[in-house]
Amino acid sequence: MSLLKGVAEKNTRAGFRAERREVDAAVPQGLLKAARKSGQLNLSGRNLSEVPQCVWRINVDIPEEANQNLSFSTTERWWEQTDLTKLIISNNKLQSLTDDLRLLPALTVLDIHDNQLTSLPSAIGELENLQKLNVSHNKLQILPEEITKLRNLKGLYLQHNELTCIPEGFEQLFNLEDLDISNNRLTTVPASFSSLSSLVRLNLSSNQLKSLPAEISGMKKLKHLDCNSNLLETVPPELANMESLELLYLRRNKLRFLPEFPSCRLLKELHVGENQIEILGPEHLKHLNSILVLDLRDNKIKSVPDEITLLQSLERLDLSNNDISSLPCSLGKLHLKFLALEGNPLRTIRREIINKGTQEVLKYLRSKIKDDGPSQSDSVIETAMTLPSESRVNVHAIVTLKILDYRNNFLNSLPEEMESLIRLQTINLSFNRFKILPEVLYHIPTLETILISNNQVGSVDPQKMKAMENLMTLDLQNNDLLQIPPELGNCVTLRTLLLDGNPFRVPRAAILMKGTAAILEYLRDRIPT
Structure with a gap:
């Protein structure tokens, strides 16, 4: 009886080891x-x-490779x-x-x-x-x-x-x-x-x-x-x-x-x-x-x-x-x-x-506003239209700048000097002529909001975008994006992603209507593994 019991235990252990090897085999060496x-x-x-x-x-x-090569001179130092x-x-x-x-x-x-x-x-x-x-x-x-x-x-x-x-x-x-x-x-x-x-x-x-x-x-x-x-x-x-x-x-x-x-x-x-x-x-x-x-x-x-x-x-x-x-x-x-x-x-x-x-x-x-003279709400607000020309004001030298509004111009690029804006949090580039997201923006780590709707942007770099760890709002509406890279779904800091008005086919409108979280999840699911 004891002999049979020993054989049974041996078979059980062997079966367990075989099962363990099968599980381990699921991970290639x-x-x-x-x-x-x-x-x-x-x-x-x-x-x-x-x-x-x-x-x-x-x-x-x-x-396992250690059993195949025990030489200390090998370049494969396991x-x-x-x-x-x-x-x-x-x-x-x-x-x-x-x-x-x-x-x-x-x-x-x-x-x-x-x-x-x-x-x-x-x-x-x-x-x-x-x-x-x-x-x-x-x-x-x-x-x-x-x-x-x-x-x-x-x-x-x-x-x-x-x-x-x-x-x-x-x-x-x-x-x-x-x-x-x-x-x-x-x-x-x-x-x-x-x-x-x-x-x-x-x-x-x-x-x-x-x-x-x-x-x-x-x-x-x-x-x-x-x-x-x-x-x-x-x-x-x-x-x-x-x-x-x-x-x-x-x-x-x-x-x-x-x-x-x-x-x-x-x-x-x-x-x-x-x-x-x-x-x-x-x-x-x-x-x-x-x-x-x-x-x-x-x-x-x-x-x-x-x-x-x-x-x-x-x-x-x-x-x-x-x-x-x-x-x-x-x-x-x-x-x-x-x-x-x-x-x-x-x-x-x-x-x-x-x-x-x-x-x-x-x-x-x-x-329909009656012309009753200037009201308090009509008082002049300083904008790029009321400030001196850029030839006399170098805004990129204002290192404490947090918000920069360049909308409604004819811009198609931004200078590298903008990297000096080490506190910039929001930039508005809407209604310009940009065909790509300006490279300098990827190098401003403090940016939290990028508004670049109504341009001609045809692509974005998801890898560089992912490195922008503080970016929470990205408005790319009404541009020329033919496709949205799935890797953009890895930009987990994004809380607002606006993509309406572009010629891409996917994600479909039904996904866009569900909001940013649904869009990012959709994109992540399509990242090649």
Whole structure:
């Protein structure tokens, strides 16, 4: 009997080893060899149901090639290898990870998105060098407390899971800059989030939040806050004190009142469409000095105040599907590129004028302004038309410049000297004659907004664009783009990408209408592997 038992155990072990060899065989030795040199391993889209042991032990076990050549004179020095720092196992069928994850302590990037993970191992807390963790599009219901030990983490992507809460101690991730928890089942946001002092981007959209903690205003570096598709009935007044905030998304909630923003002087985009807002008053507009995009569609607004003319930088205004019966003629003074009015009971503007588009509507409104002499809103605003000629003013020497507006000229290039604009955040090149995105723009790392609509741009360089780590808004509408490179989908910092009015066939209009996130995801899915 004991002999039979020994034979059975031997067969079991042999079967396990055979199964292990089969799993390991899913990773070619050549790929492992290259990873030992580069420190990077990409196993995405390989139909893996578990991570092969040879991956966890890539820097532990003696490689197979060592058995083939033991000469110390060979140029293939197998013993000289680079620790694995980047591991991509996305788009597989993984249901779990083992604690062997700790065998890769040098990892700085771990990408496991689009799998079937229901949990993460506690050993993940031992990856002290980790800077980017992407576990989006899985089935995670809870996060291990050990995740709060990842003190060097800068990017954490948890979107499209089944999370109902955030573990205690999350505020210890004080180096975190980008946090995406969208499309989960969160009902509250911990007040301790205010301690995430380095956070620049926070995405809480598509959860079940009924309120935001007042302490959220403590995120002094936050530029982008997305709370779309929740159950918010109000937002805390303290939100108005977030001086760095540039993009605020509050669409598809239950807001009845529009917040005031006395300290949000840098706010460029405000999206509050699909709520229940009834009043748009002067107090809501007077502080929005830098606003470029104002989305108020699908609310219950009845009138637009004359103070709308205070928004001199405004380019896109969406008032569609409200209860507006008339518009102030002063609206015609704005330099809008897009004005949406459909779905309102307008009585003062004929439908045929509205159907002709934004510029015809603005022209009509201007024609109705009575000539009663200069009003306060007519006071001269210094622009390129009122300043001395460029021959006497070298704007590229103004190194403190943050906003540069060159629209409505005949420019087709920009000088290399613009690289000296080390604080430039916004540049407007709309309505010129550019055929490519000016090369100098790729060398201004502080740029956050590029507006280059209504030109003749035929191509963009996605690799150089990806290197622009602060770029959040790119307007390429009404150009000559015949195709959109799929690699543009890797520009994950983009929050607003406008591509309407170009001759390309894909992405189709249905994708464009879904917004920036859908466009980027569409493009990423088409990157050749």
